[in-house]
Amino acid sequence: MKPIGLTDMGLQSTGDSGEAVKSGWVPAEMALGEYVFRRLMSAGTNTVFGVPGDFNMGLLEHMYAEEVSGQGLRWIGTCNELNAAYAADGYSRYCNKIGCVVTTLGVGELSALNGVAGAFAEHVKVLHIVGVATRATQAAPELHGNVHHLVPRLRNSNFEAPNHKVYSEMVSGRVSCCCEFLEDLDTACDQIDHVIREIWRYGKPGYLFIPADMPDLKVSSRNLVQTPMITLERAVLERTNPAASDRIGLEILQHLYQSSTPAILCDGLCDRFGLTAQVRRLVEMTGIWNFSTIMGKSILDETQPNYKGVYYGAGSEARHALLQECDLILYLGPVKDEVNNWKYSIQFNPQSLVIELHPEYVSLSRNGEQTILNAGHLLPVLRSILVHLNVANLSFNYPVVKDQPERKRQYAADEQITQAMLQHVIPECLNPGDVMVVETGTFQFSVFDMQLPTELKYISQSFYLSIGMALPAALGVASAMKDYPRLHLSSKLANEGYTPRLILCEGDGAAQMTIQELSSFIRYELPVEVLVWNNRGYTIERVIKGPTRPYNDIMPWDWTKLLRVFGDFDGARSESVKAKDFNSLVARLSLWKSDKRRSKVRLMEVILDKMDFSATLQDMAKKFQHSSA
Structure with missing residues (x-):
């Protein structure tokens, strides 16, 4: 095939990690299966988890194409599909890339569903690729009848053809941010790219259903040349307004400059949107009191002097008392659920100004009144705060807190473990x-x-x-x-x-x-x-x-x-x-x-x-x- 250009392929830095980017010639056309794995690598995914099945093995064969395996993509076959989904979740939690799990129709994908649901509930980026029956089988179901791995209809299943999209309908919009079912080669690459963009944008799982006859068919590589990499930063920023983010960031800074006892409450979405280093930098630059939530634990440096511990409402009385002293709370990346908020017992001083920075909104609340700015997004607004911050304008006056020295108990050598x-x-x-x-x-x-x-x-x-x-x-x-x-x-x-x-x-x-x-x-x-x-x-x-x-x-x-x-x-x-x-x-x-x-x-x-x-x-x-x- 005639190459149409030299383009960067493989790992992509989101701007913070300084990773090397791999390069290679991109042919004008390639097999759809190869496109899937090249696009995954371009998003930073270097390992794929899963279990082979008759509907996905044609796709898996393309992992061993020289252009794919030579770039370092690895297959890890797990003992079952549920474990594969859990592994993809763990992969993403560590490196903040997209974890990928590949299963087969029905028996495999449903086994993985609990793992995908957990990733959805906890904002983890997972792509679930499911191999399904061929397009010919789907197009003429009356000729093929009830296909293995597919549930028949409730009534008249011996006379009516099965619904080949029954499983995709189960997950679409329920435990996935995006669900694409490939049918047309002309749109397949756009659909693949769309799923990956949405996973980055929402920080939640997406689904890609690929018929068994499609992986070997040729598609244009145009998307890989025009958009060599799809990154978290690009996916988020293309849907945000830079000017609006700057305005919000500057407004937040004015509130911070007027505060004498501000605090940062750091929650789990800071990690999910790749902002751990930025949050730590903000804490280091300002010397602000800072607290974690349960889901935000370890995002902050717990050894720095102004770290006050994990705040989980009524279960953490000492941290609750400290936060009551704060006139401004920057609540970064909030995740509101009954565990993280300890049965919704997190409460701030009504007189305090609470500013929440979330991927979907920025809100300001005080005395029961709340203003929600839908134009804001955690990532660009936090970046704006760091760019425009003038530490000379800060004037904090925290109350003196006497830390209680921890009493280290001495244990006998043969004492039972507790x-x-x-x-x-x-x-x-x-x-x-x-x-x-x-x-x-x-x-x-x-x-x-x-x-x-x-x-x-x-x-x-x-x-x-x-x-x-x-x-x-x-x-x-x-x-x-x-x-x-x-x-x-x-x-x-x-x-x-x-x-x-x-x-x-x-x-x-x-x-x-x-x-x-x-x-x-x-x-x-x-x-x-x-x-x-x-x-x-x-x-x-x-x-x-x-x-x-x-x-x-x-x-x-x-x-x-x-x-x-x-x-x-x-x-x-x-x-x-x-x-x-x-x-x-x-x-x-x-x-x-x-x-x-x-x-x-x-x-x-x-x-x-x-x-x-x-x-x-x-x-x-x-x-x-x-x-x-």
Whole structure:
């Protein structure tokens, strides 16, 4: 084929990370399947997760075209489709690119649906590609009847043809921001690009349904030449008004200049829209008091002096009292749900001016009155604030706050491990820049009030709360860390050459949901440290209801032997230990902390009492009781 130009292909920086951009000749035409994967790479996706099926294997073959595989795109086949969706979610959470999962019609895509729903609920960028029946089969359903993997109609299914779009209709506008069903080659590339743009724009999953006969057919590569890369920044800014963003930014600065006790409350959408570095810079430039929400934890540097902790309403009385002293609150990237807002108990001083910067709006409220500016978007408005900020105009006068020194309890060597002990031990065994993935469960609620090391990235599904998600999500995180080494680190820490550890904190009950994905860490040689909290069942559920009921029990497993079963037959690529007391816990964690080798899968089974939980979790359980009383 005749090449029509040299164009940049592959990784694209959003303006902050300084990544290298790959280059290659683009032919005038290419197979649709190749176009799909080239476009994904141009958006920064270097790993694809999924499970093969008869309707998607024709598409998957195009991953091995020299022009695709030669650019570094990897396939990671997971043990099931749900785990693939979780892995794509984790991939995106770490590198802020689009996580991609490929499944087959019905049996595969529906298995992945829970993972996609969790990504939708928590604003995670995932592209779900589904291989479906050929266009000929869809066009003449009366000739083909009820196709495998497709549900028949409720009535008269032996006489009426099935609805080939029944699954796309289930997800469109419900758990996806965009859903494109390819049918016409002339519009297919535009549809693919549209899905990717919408995923960037909304920060939520999108769907792409590709008939099995289309991947080998030729399409024009014009879009790849005219728009070599589709980035988050470009997708957002092409729908915003720069002048309006500047006006809003300048207005916010005037309020900040007039404030004597302002605060920043940093929430999860700051991370989802790639603004972690900008928020940290704003804090550093101003010296402003700053707080995180549950979903915003680790976006801010928790070691800097003006960081005051995680604010989650009535569950965090000390932070609540401090925020009542603030006359201005910049609420950045707010996510309002019953967990993040602790059953909607987040309340500010009515006299305070609260400015919310969200991807869909900017709002100003005080004394029950609210003004909403739909022209605003978190990304360009925050950028405007940083560009125009004059620190000489700031005049803060915070009340004196006496920090209560933490009393470090001394533990006996043979003392039984408890959640309270973990709250002290775990932070001390983390290094600056590490990545910690935490499963839904008892320990998750102990993390809120931990002070994490500088530049540690914390990842947890803290609203949708699907137990079992964290283990395969950590597979996605590990893959992203391989594709984008040290991406989350500042240049200073990255230049020191430290290789971050990936630590997965996993409950025994949750692990039994998705445990087989441990084999993928071994298969693809992705190092991870897994801490399995063995509390003999669903302790988080026991706190809510039925502490002694058998429905909260699980079958005990011999956790330290699992990695042999899952592929490390000779024990060369993994190690497993059991910790029953303080000494055995700290000794092994300290060893892992200091060991600079990052090549093995390490698993520690940590023995806990089945009714051991934090006061924070107990408070949550009271608020979330489901009762008619």
